[in-house]
Amino acid sequence: MSLSVDRRSLLALPAVGAAGLAAARLGALVPPAQAASPAILKPTPPATFIDFGTNAEMRFSAVDPRRYLTPQPRLFVRNHTRTPQIDPATYRLRLHGDGLRRPEGVSLGLDELRRRFRVVELTSVHECTGNGRSFFATQQGTPAPGTQWTLGAVGTVRWQGVRLRDVLRWAGVRPDAVSIQAVGLDDDYIDKGENLGRVRRAFPVAKALDDALLAWGANGRPLLPDHGFPLRLVLPGWVGIASIKWLGELEVARRELTSPWNTRWYNIGGPLTVNPVRSAWELPWEAALPAGRSVVLTGRSWSGAAPIARVEISTDGGTTWRAARLRRDDARSADHGNGWTRWSHVWRSPRAGRHELLARATDRLGRTQPDVAAANPNGYFFDAVVRHPVVVG
Structure with a gap:
């Protein structure tokens, strides 16, 4: 069922205060002299997040095995600068470029987007390109x-x-258009003293015409500011940087567009697109488990390219493997075809001592997690099987 988010609910977001909205210009941040917010606006309590300052990671040990979708308050945050506060009443999305029949372009407000076009829902995994980066060092x-x-x-x-x-x-895309540059409305990004402008990244028109979404809501509620309010791009299955938050501009071109975010970064022999296959246990690191009793272990696996076909589990560090039990309502549901798959495994009478748990997933295209991830200078795409330590006693 399609769900429309009305203007009243958009304006009722508690994280966007009235003073901030009054101060915000069209597509602008709250002026620095008045800004008192940190880089991330929502709470990131230590019980559920690892706080990295401008970024915050969801703790997998805090994931509810009974809940399929990730609530926005629990979703990770990846910021290049800080979360902007944008007035939805004056917000406009601009489309322009020589890939349109009228290169000067058009602009749309939120109400116009909801009124002119069919509202849809789409379920997908949303993931940072550097997810798992620490394991390049530790593993x-x-x-x-x-x-x-x-x-x-x-x-x-x-x-x-x-x-x-x-x-x-509707905007008049030309048949020879090949590339679209999505531009965010956050602060300019400064790297080692060089101002690189606003975060932006190009993607093919073919992806735009396939399953790309302009989203104002998540899980039935308006986007939180940290997750792109009032409007963001969503490219299902692709690296998180491609789904530009606080979307302000789409340049449509008849040539390949580039930016530092697809040349300098998020690039391994070419711009990164589809996310790899990964798996995670819903357990703390060094979790304490009882000896001599059966333990039900749970986790999730996902792929940017296709639903998960199977998950294999090892409780002896990779010596032997057994099939995990997949949640078929996840694996078979068309609505969840772009989402992750939950799974479980019964570990029968584990002996006391230290153990390493391994989970290895394969998607329906035959892509399987390797034993070793390919090293690269920026630590992207760690897709190897993670060795998760537990203590049984």
């Missing part, structure tokens, strides 16, 4: 710079919005 001895995520820079979200293809066709 493979090949450290990489950047936020040292474990596996919690991920979540599954049911987005609400409109298809980008509908908007592009």
